[in-house]
Amino acid sequence: MNGITMWMEKYLVPVAAKIGSQKHLVALRDSFIGILPATLTGALAAMVSAIVTTFPQSIQQMVLGPTKFSQLAPEDVWTLANTPIIGDLNNISALVNQGTLTVIGLIFAFSWGYNLARAYGVNDLAGGVVAVATLFAGLPNQMPKFLDALGVSDAGVAATDKINGVLTGQGLAAWKPLFAAAHMDAGAYFTIIIMGALAVIIYAKLMLADITIKMPESVPPAVAKAFLAIIPTITAIYAVSLIYYIIDKLTNDSVINLITHYIAEPFQILSQNIFSVLIVTLFVSIFWFFGLHGPNVLAPALDGIWLPLGLNNQALYFQVHSEGIRDLVARGAIDKAHAINGDYVSLWVRGSWDAFVWFGGSGGTITLILAILIFSKRKDYKTVGRLGLAPGIFNINEPVLFGMPIVLNAIFFIPFLIAPLVAVIIAYVATMLHWVDPVVSAVPWVTPPIMNAFLATGFDWRAIILAIVNLAVTFAIWTPFVIAANKMEEPEL
Structure with a gap:
């Protein structure tokens, strides 16, 4: 055990620490929080x-x-x-x-540009504007398809009576671009992360290089600050627009469609594999064991891959409700490759961990607290257990992680790893076998266990049973180690 711990401390922890402090990844994490x-x-x-x-x-x-x-x-x-x-x-x-959800990609674009510009120490508001402009610059115009569907063309302007005569005597040039809602929801995340980062980094580098327009000191600060961002903003947006244009000419397709098809979809399909879910769950526990905030370190994966899938489930649930969700799952529409009329349901999303695995926080520590209060004979553990119970009910487990501590505690390392893995397997299998509805609603992470599962699955009563089963299993895994800890001497104060 000591050998494994020393190896991870030497090789894994430094890498995780660098990931956790890398400014681009920190900005990405803060953007999702925003x-x-x-x-x-x-x-x-x-x-x-x-x-x-x-x-x-x-x-x-x-x-x-x-x-x-x-x-x-x-x-x-x-x-x-x-x-x-x-x-x-x-x-x-x-x-x-x-x-909100219909344009969550647009909201995320501003948050991403804002936080990334802040990470570089430049005008953050302008960074948000650059990211939003970058998103819209790359959105394919759906107006030609819309007009073709109506049978409207320049050669037959009389057909515009179908659409209230808006085009009469003006031609198709009178129409503004029409954007698809599907390009502004969570499906745009990967494009925003990649192209938005490129644009904002160009903007930030020019700002830091002082390639700006400086106004006299008599000009109000807000105006002067806006003028400073003009040249960097023009350069950044023109740069990404040039990329959009070249790729469109070479491929006859938009960047957002290409990124979605060749980057986002493979990652999201892979994310529904049980092994992918288990690997992420395992590393969250490992990072926490060394005192690193596991979900924060892995936020680019958790929020970048599984969160958009959860938002897609939520948007779909708003339209078709539980019966529609169950029908899609029963018909095998569980990823974009098997979508039915463009609709699909992801079996495992970001909220699935909170609903069925991380009871009281990472590692299922609310069950550890219960095991301590029932079986522990150590005064120090009982004291921490009593103090950690109320926060644990609302999934705040730092008092237990650092108070017990679980961090670098060899005896609790095994259950802290195993308990969430077993809970993931049970929940994943139950969802895959249609014994419980998948998570379809983003519930606040502070929602207590059991209630979280019930709300997150759209009031599926079977989720209550699954949550109770996983709580019992997690409790059974923690209990022997709590009893074993009774034989250890309490530290002298």
């Missing part, structure tokens, strides 16, 4: 829609049982969609969803 308010607002809208449509049906199904529920006539299935005020709230939530 869009959390919009993500959770969209999740709230999805929950309201679920309460109106799915939640009453889930309760009815739980009371009657799946067989009797399936035999109900449509008019006998509970719903609140037509209830006054509640139905209006559902419609308002649709607008909230439109302003």
Whole structure:
């Protein structure tokens, strides 16, 4: 054990420490954190829609049982969609969803540009503007396809009566670009990360090289600051636009489509493999064992790959609700390669860890606390357990990780690694076998265990059972090591 620990301290920890402090990755992590308010607002809208449509049906199904529920006539299935005020709230939530999840890629673009520019120590507001402009510069114009579908062309302007005569006497040039919503949601993340980084880095380097327009001191600071960013912004946006243009001419396709097809999709398909999920889970625990914040170190993978899949599930759930999600899963539409009419459901997303694995935080430490309070005979452990119980209920486990400590604690290293791996396997298999719905809603990470799983799966009552099973299994894994720790002497104070 000591040999393994020394090897990891020598070779793994320095690499992880560098990753955790690398400014581009730190900026990326902070960018995902920055869009959390919009993500959770969209999740709230999805929950309201679920309460109106799915939640009453889930309760009815739980009371009657799946067989009797399936035999109900449509008019006998509970719903609140037509209830006054509640139905209006559902419609308002649709607008909230439109302003958050539908354009979450656009929101992320600003957050990414802002945080990356801040990492370079330059005008962060202008950095956000550069990233947003970079996104829109590369979006393919859908207007020609739209007009072709309507049978409208310059040669037949009379056909514009189909669209209220907006084009009458003006020709197609009167139309502004039309962008697809699918290019502004979470599907744009990879393009924003790559092209946005390129543009903002060019902008930042020119700012740092002082290739700017300097205004007299008499000019108000806000105006002077804006003028400083003009040349770097022009250069950056023209540079990425030139790349967009050349690639479009060479491939007859847009950069966002190419990145999605050749970079994002392979990573996301690979992410649904159980081994990928287990590897990430394992390294989160390993990093924490050495005192490094595992989810933060691996945020580029967790948030860059699994978070967009979760947002895709959430956006889809808002439209089709639980029955639609189950239908897609049953028909095998579990990745983009097997999408049905463009729709697919990911079985494992970023929120799956919080719902079914990391109870009380990484390692499932809420069950460790319970095992300590029940079985431990050590006063120091019981003291830390009592202090860590309340935060642990809300998935804050730093008091336990550093108070026990679990960090560099050889006796707790094994359960800290094994417990989440076993929980992942159980949850993954249960989801794959359709015993429980996949996670379809971004629930705040501080939501207590069991409730988190119930809300995250769109009020699937079976998620409660799965969460309880994983809690029991995790508790059973931690308990023998807590009992074994009783034989160790308490440290002298």
